[in-house]
Amino acid sequence: MKSIDQHILEQRNAMPAAPPVSIGAVSELAGIMADLAGLQARIARFARNLSMDSVVIGAEEENPRVPASPAQPTQKDRVLGLYASTLLNPAGIARETGIKPSSVGAYLSMGRKAKDRRVVEGDAARAVARQAGAPPAPKDDRDEDFATAVAATLERPAPRAERKPAPVPAEPPARLRLPSAPPPPRVLPKAAPAPSVSPPPEPPADWDPDIIMLVHVEAQRIDGPLGELPVSPPFALTMERLQDGGVYDNKSLQALGGWPSEGAMKEHFRIMRPKLARIGVDLVEVNKFMTKVRRTGAAA
Numbered sequence: 001m002k003s004i005d006q007h008i009l010e011q012r013n014a015m016p017a018a019p020p021v022s023i024g025a026v027s028e029l030a031g032i033m034a035d036l037a038g039l040q041a042r043i044a045r046f047a048r049n050l051s052m053d054s055v056v057i058g059a060e061e062e063n064p065r066v067p068a069s070p071a072q073p074t075q076k077d078r079v080l081g082l083y084a085s086t087l088l089n090p091a092g093i094a095r096e097t098g099i100k101p102s103s104v105g106a107y108l109s110m111g112r113k114a115k116d117r118r119v120v121e122g123d124a125a126r127a128v129a130r131q132a133g134a135p136p137a138p139k140d141d142r143d144e145d146f147a148t149a150v151a152a153t154l155e156r157p158a159p160r161a162e163r164k165p166a167p168v169p170a171e172p173p174a175r176l177r178l179p180s181a182p183p184p185p186r187v188l189p190k191a192a193p194a195p196s197v198s199p200p201p202e203p204p205a206d207w208d209p210d211i212i213m214l215v216h217v218e219a220q221r222i223d224g225p226l227g228e229l230p231v232s233p234p235f236a237l238t239m240e241r242l243q244d245g246g247v248y249d250n251k252s253l254q255a256l257g258g259w260p261s262e263g264a265m266k267e268h269f270r271i272m273r274p275k276l277a278r279i280g281v282d283l284v285e286v287n288k289f290m291t292k293v294r295r296t297g298a299a300a
Helices: 004-014 023-062 075-085 090-097 101-113 117-131 141-154 233-242 250-257 262-278
Strands: 214-216 221-224 227-230 281-285 290-295
Touching: 075 090, 075 101, 075 117, 090 101, 101 117, 101 214, 214 233, 221 233, 227 262, 233 250, 233 262, 233 290, 250 262, 250 290, 262 281
Parallel strands: none
Antiparallel strands: 214 221, 221 227, 281 290
């Protein structure tokens, strides 16, 4: 009789042998498992994004966005808008808006230089009205007052009077010297009083404090609160960028003015700085890399 171990051994030998596993099948199985893992990661990422979108939509429904209120028009927009929509002269625009006449003229000059659409349309409308022989706007006595105010702001300060040398007192008459008396002391002339020095000129009261300077590139001139200054074309191009009072880096200013180097531009700045100060403009070196302008006496 066979034992149990012999019976199990005979049954195992009778079973067919398992086919060998190839390397290609193992690689294919590993690729399938990697694709399955990537698919699971994509499903998890999609579920997470869907949850976040739901939270954002719910928050927007609870707190709807309020549209921003439109910005108020600036003084420049009011002046250029009236110039384009009416045939008023600058004095009339100043009277309608309550803005200073010199500011109205400055806004129109800046807009004409920048080829602003409103100034172009206003100039074209006035040219057509002149060609068609349209009657001028009704004269108002207040226009003469505005014109007088503008002319007063443009007047230059009177030249200083020439200083005359102080008169030298005559030598005191000689006295007879007595043998027994010492010679009289010599009387020295009194020092002449120091001439009075007039204070530095103040900017016109009608100059708009928001305008630091006006740069005319084609005319190669800079108008400041205390006068005007002729400049070179590269310097005019550079100062045109700085006239809004912003801080600009020296590299961009060098490229804008066409300077051969940043050092050459800074050397020209050093030469022109006292000349700009005489017309009421300070050229400020913020640091080694930045520059700006401001009105003389203004806070940094």
